[in-house]
């Protein structure tokens with residue numbers, strides 16, 4: 514079995530490989546350890562003693578820098594686990610000190626000249642003025658609009674982008690951006706660093722984000738989490754269906770619907786978020802309350 518397989522090689526240092534009798538030579542006369550007879554090789558690593566065949570002859574760095582060998586392992590799940598871990602580390606590191614924030618979701622396809630774009634921009638602005646950072650998916654459409662409103666109001670405009678088969682990149686109004694490979698890591702960041710969501714008209718991506726929030730509230734994985742639906746004409750049908758079918762059939766409770774605040778007014782959306790958080794004992798950020 515090799516050192517790699519036993520794990521004994523990690524952290525080893527051939528400079529510490531020495532003969533039990535002779536002290537470690539320190540200068541140009543240093544003997545390559547491979548030339549020390551096998552039976553005389555000895556190494557101490559912390560509380561561990563290694564002798565003979567257990568003494569490895571290369572350092573961790575040497576093995577790291579040795580580019581020879583197979584590279585297929587970068588396409589294996591154990592390696593992906595490391596990349597997933599890295600996304601959480603990067604996300605937590607970038608957002609841990611963000612302060613109070615609200616997630617704003619909505620269609621990637623909302624056109625710049627559409628009234629919903631103006632509404633998203635207004636929401637971004639009012640949230641920033643209220644003292645919230647604004648977190649979006651970092652893409653085009655409603656996301657871009659909310660980032661624009663937040664950034665132009667001098668707020669913290671955050672975009673959590675996602676790698677897609679087609680390149681879209683972070684929109685130009687994202688002032689703090691992270692690009693994720695994995696949807697689930699990105700979704701964790703939305704929920705972990707937002708105190709509530711404002712959801713504008715959108716498609717399956719937006720519905721996914723909305724229903725994830727509702728599921729987490731229903732299962733009490735998150736508490737104190739206001740969710741506002743902006744656009745009554747767009748959302749009323751969904752609310753009616755949830756009430757008439759899901760609730761009527763006993764698949765949800767009335768309280769699951771109570772979490773949803775439906776409005777057409779961006780100022781009302783932001784007031785609702787502030788009021789709900791205050792009612793739940795969360796300190797209000799130091800910005801202005803929308804008139």
Ligand SMILES: C/C(=C\CNc1ncnc2c1ncn2[C@@H]1O[C@H](COP(=O)(O)O)[C@@H](O)[C@H]1O)CO
Pocket residue numbers: 617618619620621622649650651652653656674675677681714715716717718719720722
């Ligand atoms: C469809 C197009 C670009 C997609 N680019 C996206 N970039 C970032 N985030 C996205 C993108 N598409 C979807 N999302 C996420 O889902 C929500 C919007 O999805 P919907 O289906 O459009 O409602 C959004 O909140 C993002 O988090 C080309 O225009």
